[in-house]
Structures are given as C-alpha cells and as structure tokens.
Amino acid sequence: MNYKESKKIWELIEGSKKILLTLHASPDPDSAGSALSLYYFLKKLRKDVEVICFDNVHENLIFIKPNPVKSVEDISKFDFSKYDLYIATDTQQPGLLSPLRLDLNFPKNLKIVVIDHHPTNLKFGTLNLVDSDRIATAEIIYDLFKSWEVEISKNIATYILSGIIGDSGGFRFPGTSAKTFEIVTELIKLGADKDAIMFRQYNNNDFGVLKYWGLILRKMKIDRKHKFTYYAISYEEYKKYADYAASSTSGTDVFMNSVVGTNFGIGMTEKKKGWLSVSLRSRTGTDVSKIARSLGVGGGGHVFAAGAKFKTPFNEGVEKVLLRAREMSNAKSS
Numbered sequence: 427m428n429y430k431e432s433k434k435i436w437e438l439i440e441g442s443k444k445i446l447l448t449l450h451a452s453p454d455p456d457s458a459g460s461a462l463s464l465y466y467f468l469k470k471l472r473k474d475v476e477v478i479c480f481d482n483v484h485e486n487l488i489f490i491k492p493n494p495v496k497s498v499e500d501i502s503k504f505d506f507s508k509y510d511l512y513i514a515t516d517t518q519q520p521g522l523l524s525p526l527r528l529d530l531n532f533p534k535n536l537k538i539v540v541i542d543h544h545p546t547n548l549k550f551g552t553l554n555l556v557d558s559d560r561i562a563t564a565e566i567i568y569d570l571f572k573s574w575e576v577e578i579s580k581n582i583a584t585y586i587l588s589g590i591i592g593d594s595g596g597f598r599f600p601g602t603s604a605k606t607f608e609i610v611t612e613l614i615k616l617g618a619d620k621d622a623i624m625f626r627q628y629n630n631n632d633f634g635v636l637k638y639w640g641l642i643l644r645k646m647k648i649d650r651k652h653k654f655t656y657y658a659i660s661y662e663e664y665k666k667y668a669d670y671a672a673s674s675t676s677g678t679d680v681f682m683n684s685v686v687g688t689n690f691g692i693g694m695t696e697k698k699k700g701w702l703s704v705s706l707r708s709r710t711g712t713d714v715s716k717i718a719r720s721l722g723v724g725g726g727g728h729v730f731a732a733g734a735k736f737k738t739p740f741n742e743g744v745e746k747v748l749l750r751a752r753e754m755s756n757a758k759s760s
C-alpha cells in the first residue's frame with residue numbers, strides 16, 4: 427500500500443539532523459522489529475539516530491550484535507530536546523513508553539511521526555500514520571520502504587518478519603491477511619531468517635518460564651456464566667519467578683484464548699507492588715480492547731489482544747477487572 431503520508435515522512439527524515447526511535451515498555455517483537463528495521467535503514471542513510479527503551483529488552487528480540495538499544499531508566503529525566511525528529515512506532519500513546527505509564531510533555535519544536543496499527547492510537551504526533559487493518563506495525567514499515575524504493579537488507583527483512591510473526595501469533599490471529607503472506611514471501615526471498623525468529627519466539631524459554639506458566643495454570647479459574655477464564659498473580663507470588671516471567675507473556679496467550687465455553691481470557695499480574703498489569707486475549711472475537719480501555723490510562727489494544735496497567739491494591743484491582751469483564755462480556759457464542 428502506498429500511504430499518502432509516505433512522502434511527507436521521507437521529507438521529514440531527509441530534513442532532520444538527529445532522530446530518536448523508541449521501543450515501548452514491555453517490548454514485544456513488533457515493537458523491536460519496527461524500531462530496529464527503521465534504525466538500520468536510517469543508519470544506512472548515514473543519519474544520526476538513536477534507539478532507546480525505558481525498560482529492559484529481552485535478547486530474544488535482538489538479531490544483530492552489538493545491540494543498539496539503550497535502556498534508559500528514568501523517562502522523566504530524559505532529554506527529548508536533543509532530537510529534532512522522533513519516530514514513535516507501535517506505541518498508541520506516550521504513557522506506554524514507560525513501565526509506570528508516566529504522562530509526557532514533548533518539547534514543542536520536536537517533530538513527532540507516529541507509525542502504528544492500534545485502533546486505540548491517540549495520534550499524538552505532528553504526523554500520524556495509523557492503519558488498524560494491519561496485523562503489525564512492521565507491515566506498515568515494510569510498505570514505507572517499498573514506497574521509498576529503498577533496499578531492504580537481510581537484517582532489516584529479519585526484523586520486519588520478527589514483528590509480523592510476533593503480532594500475528596505465528597500467523598494464527600484472524601487479522602493475518604493475504605497481504606501479510608505476500609509480504610512474508612518477499613521478506614523470506616530477501617533473506618529474512620524465519621527459522622531463527624520462530625526458534626526464539628517459540629523454542630527458547632528458560633526452564634523457569636515453564637514453571638511460572640505452571641503457577642499460572644494452577645491459579646487459572648473459569649467464569650462459566652460470563653464465559654471467560656482468568657488468573658491473578660500477586661507480587662509475593664510473582665517475585666519468586668520475576669527473573670523468568672518478564673519474557674513469558676507471549677507464551678501464556680495459548681492458555682488464555684483456548685478454553686472451550688469461553689469468549690476470552692484475562693491475565694492479571696502484580697509485577698510491581700501496587701501496580702496491576704492486565705493482559706486480555708479474545709478467543710471468539712469479543713472485543714477485549716473495550717475492557718482494557720475502561721481500566722484507565724494506557725489501556726487499549728486490538729479486538730483479539732489488549733492490555734492495561736494501573737495503580738491499585740492487589741485484591742481491589744482484581745475485583746475491578748472482574749467486574750468490568752462481567753459488565754462488558756456479552757456472553758454470546760462459545
């Protein structure tokens with residue numbers, strides 16, 4: 427697809443001196459793949475570019491060493507005014523850049539290009555390219571490269587493919603389109619390392635991650651009336667597995683949206699004391715982003731996959747989420 431914003435984005439890149447790229451907090455393959463494919467492309471253009479994350483980045487997301495992503499701890503002290511262009515990829519709102527969902531005020535003269543596929547994107551850029559029909563932001567990046575007629579190297583192709591495989595759940599999710607497979611075919615022809623990506627996303631878990639999944643499975647409950655499954659892990663339970671659990675979220679999808687008689691699944695984890703992280707996965711097409719959005723700042727996502735995070739005492743937070751889910755579950759099909 428040739429986006430109408432494509433030419434303008436190219437002009438902004440050409441006219442910029444120092445470019446900032448980011449991965450969102452709890453980075454996933456699409457966040458890393460989108461930002462890093464742009465990073466290596468901008469490097470080739472000999473642009474002064476930096477890529478940062480206000481959270482840790484798992485090594486499964488990185489395919490080229492040395493890893494260029496700088497982890498920055500305190501977003502409130504970060505100087506955005508050093509840059510004249512910020513390209514925010516796969517990030518529906520600035521609050522999602524930091525683990526604690528801090529709201530941000532960007533310098534007035536910083537040009538911001540938002541490239542994203544979340545329907546709940548707040549369009550906080552000076553230029554916004556948001557296409558919620560795409561399974562991954564990395565797909566949009568691919569189309570931009572095509573419309574700019576630039577070379578897609580093997581490494582760039584690998585990062586784009588990693589994003590697509592991540593956000594499509596390995597091509598399982600319904601938003602995976604014919605266009606997705608056309609792009610994937612092209613990327614593999616360009617040398618994208620599909621096998622390395624699949625191995626890292628599906629066959630590269632620490633043993634502790636599986637033990638953590640065991641805890642989740644033991645704690646999982648089913649609400650048969652409202653047709654959903656849920657689990658809630660308190661900080662005291664989580665901290666025993668914290669070293670492993672950070673990289674385990676994608677794996678739990680399989681449990682959350684697979685139970686007969688349910689429309690969706692909810693995972694609630696107190697990863698930091700007093701903060702509840704909520705992950706929602708739809709099984710039958712019940713729009714879980716509505717539940718996520720109702721939970722406050724930063725809540726949102728897609729019909730089939732959404733999340734939220736908010737400050738709350740543990741039990742109170744769990745009750746709030748279950749109440750919203752019961753209100754909003756339309757308990758239709760199974």
Ligand SMILES: [Mn+2]
Pocket residue numbers: 456457516543561562563593
């Ligand atoms: Mn994405």
